[in-house]
Amino acid sequence: MTRVALKGLLGRKLRAILTAVAIVLGVAMISGTYVLTDTIKAAFGTVFTTVYKNTDAVISSKSVVLKNQSNSSNLPPSFPESLLAKVQKLPGVAEAEGGISDFAYLVGRDGKVISGHGAPPLAFSVHPHGDQHFNPLTLVSGTWASGPHQVDIDAHTASKDHYSVGQSIGVIARGPVEQFRIAGIVKIGGVSSLGGATMAIFDFPTAQRLFNKVGKLDAIDVAAKHGVTPTQLVREIAPILPRNAQVRTGTAQAKQATKDTNSFLSIINDFLLAFGGVALFVGAFVIANTLSITIAQRTRELATLRTLGATRRQVLRSVLLEAFVIGTFASVTGLFLGLALAKGLNSLFVSFGIDLPQAGTVFATRTIVVALLVGTLITVIAALRPAFRATRVPPISAVREGAVLPVSRFARFSAAAALTTIAGAIALMLVGLFVGGISTTDRLLAIGIGAAAIFLGVAMLAKTLVPPLASFLGWPATRLGGAAGALARGNAMRNPQRTASTASALMIGLALVTLVSVLASGLKTTFENSVNSLFKGDYALTATDNFSPISIASANALTKVPGVTVVSGVRAGDGKAYGKRIGVTGVAPDISKVITVKWYEGSQAVPGELGDSGAFVSKDYAKSHHLESGSSIDVLTPAGKTMHLRIKGIFSPPKGGSPYGDVTISTTRFDAEYQNPENVYTFVDMTGGVTPANTARLNAALKSFPEAKIASESQFKKNQEQGIDTLLNLLYVLLSLSIIISLFGIVNTLVLTVFERTRELGMLRAVGMTRRQVRRMIRYESIITALIGAALGIPVGIVLAVMVGQAIKYPAFTIPVGTLVVFVIAAVLAGIVAAIFPARRAGRLNVLAALQYE
């Protein structure tokens, strides 16, 4: 019996392969995700171990407010250089060396910032004449940077942008771009690149000067005397540290750093795995449908086996064995395809501005186990229903014509069961979305299972919906395609269950795509509305990447441009109040000239009246902490200082997001408290407003600030929306995988159908149907199926978007009609593409052979 199952599988290779494709892609996504994140983790791990190799203890600055620091505006404040001498005097210390770490852009020959693709532009100090005992970097060529005009850059940038020792390169630290001579090319740890991160290395005094850190340090590397353990060393150092410095052993520091990056990577990992899960879910639909069809076609064979003494259990086992073999084969293929996909995913991320370091590819046992297990298990689970149906094939079918599986005992209740499932699923989703007091994991689980169950329910209901939908959506086909079109419509309605299952696989992908597009469109509308109501300036100054905070030097440069009346920006940083982390912003007195908000208490004049200790807060924040004008509030800065502030006003933030943080202070105070004040955005007013001449003048003033750019209001909106579009496109690309899988489902069904209708097709050809007409008939059937998928998927997507939107208190809900029309057109195209192969096979049928086919 096992042999029968296996031989049967070999005898139907094409069908087996078509079935497997659905699982191959899903498994590849899972394995690719693991390979990618494992590889990145390993690369980071290598870097961190090398960095702290010779270091017994590390003293580093820490933010009193935050645990992790990621972007430059949140760099922890440095500590005084005097600490170094104290450390050096400690009895257990053999050697100690201070260093600076910060961020500095490299500027290419074209005057533009060398993009790190979202990775940070790192900057370090080096002691060029030391023994480099603590230095994690190695020279590839040249020498260590020495003196005020030299820099070392990383090998990746050097080779990518063709820089070599002796050439000159631009650097932006705090102020305008400065030219440096390249003294050496360096590399870190065992890796050639830290993702897209660029590196600029200066000698120690130059670094202090460039980053306004004269007399300050960001880190001290310490080596212990012989016989002193790192732990003892740490215990010796700890008591003499200021509040914003911490000490860890080298190993602990490496571990901490690894942990920080790993937690970020597991988010990426889970994010990608979710798409793998969706793909596998769709794959399960395709598999279940394909197996149902092949089993229906084998009714006679299965019945014969029963007459020869096969038990129901043997039939069940043989179908499940077949699924198991397909599943295993597909999983192994998917596993290795994942290796290639990992590279693809990485380039995908790079193209969307997320570049991460890579070293040797890591192919962990976990990846193999999970990929094989998940792929095989899902295939077998998907095969359960068809397998049980196969056991109901009665032996007498061996002598009867026709290939229909007996209907389930519960078939009568299918519509009711479908509606119950949908109702239950929606209820579960609502619980996940709206009921309080549930952990995030449970919440996501409820939403995920609920969404999956909605898809299942709609798929179950689809059987009932197919005849009217096919009749309606197939109407144009009968008009355009004549007899072939009419037959296509008839064929689509002939086996509603089959058409329903095929279309349902596509429905899932389309529903998810619709969901994200509806949410994104709402987000954009809201954002536009809020920019329209807030933004009163003529121009906006932002970073070239539209989101990074930029140094205030560029804003200052604009004040000198003739015609400029106002240059006012918003600084942002972190703080802590009432025991919680908050966003602190800083504004100049004239901010109201470029940004208008509604005032709940106070007026537009409030920003001008902040002075040294005034602050204004958002309405929500005021409400939750019972603040009103005149109340006082204490805010802790990252450096550990407490600001005693008095509330001067309360503003009502617009729906689309607030231009200010929870607490806003004056720029004067902000710049005094925050080590490296940066603006998230700056607005400019000019006499004459937006004119080409004004724009040219502003751009000229920004010549030495390549990290900044100027934009008019409409450009600014567009630029800001680019972020949403980028994310949207990334989601589309990731979801396209499940859509591709569902297309394979259509291909499968059509190929099997053509196979099943061989004799009928032969008859049609014999009575005068041309090859072209046969192909057209198949193509229209495919398009009708795809359109049914769209007709089911788009409404489901909109319903999901409404629910999710309600849950996250979405401010605006807009249906992107244009985008949805594009999806429908895409579905039609997909149907055409899916039909190519089956239609060719159908067209190629030999009329005589087809008629004799048994």
Added chain:
Amino acid sequence: MSVAEDQNTTQRPASGDVVVAAHDLTRRYGDGDTAVDALRGVSLDVRAGELVAVMGPSGSGKSTLMHILAGLDKPTTGTVEIAGTEITKLDDQELTKLRRTHIGFVFQFFNLLPMLDTEENIVLPLSIAGEKPDKAWLDELLDKTGLAKRRTHRPSELSGGEQQRVAISRALITRPTILFADEPTGNLDSKTGGEILDLIRDSVNAYGQTIVMVTHESRAAVIADRILFIADGLIVKELKGASTEDVLTVMSTLSS
């Protein structure tokens, strides 16, 4: 005797024992106005070592009778005993066990598995039951059916006659108590059909195989020890050792 216990008995019933006994079988398809009574009270006994042919006009109920005797279908009323077991009340599991030891089938359309070769098709009932084939018996069957040189051929590489010989060997390999054949020559030309009939007669003579064969053709019927004529769901006549003329005479009266 329970079916399960019976499973390991390889002994053949002694010649002359009743191996299939049907009492008062009726079979009604559908209900109400459109109901069709395919069988209207059929009783018969088949003895070991006997070749019984069932003849009758089209639609007379031959296939229906055979399906019920073989346990593929259930009668509306009446009982069927095979090798002493009443089969109309058995569940699917018990029927399957019964089929393994007692029943062999030969179909009009051969019903071979396309992906298995000749030998694999023949031993399939044994592989399904998890038993080892008797090598000598297999070789003898291959020899007798002239398939020795076709062992490794797939059904698609065999002629219709060869395929039916594979099917007969497949039915004989388990030495079933009773072999049912529904129009075994119905899909073959007359020369090949004749060869198949010789083989069927031979398996009765040489191995004492008990066979019930449904047929349309008088030349097929005459190889039988006994011919049962069915018309309108009833056995209307029985002939023993009949000649072609006898059969044709009876048939012409039935179809008029």
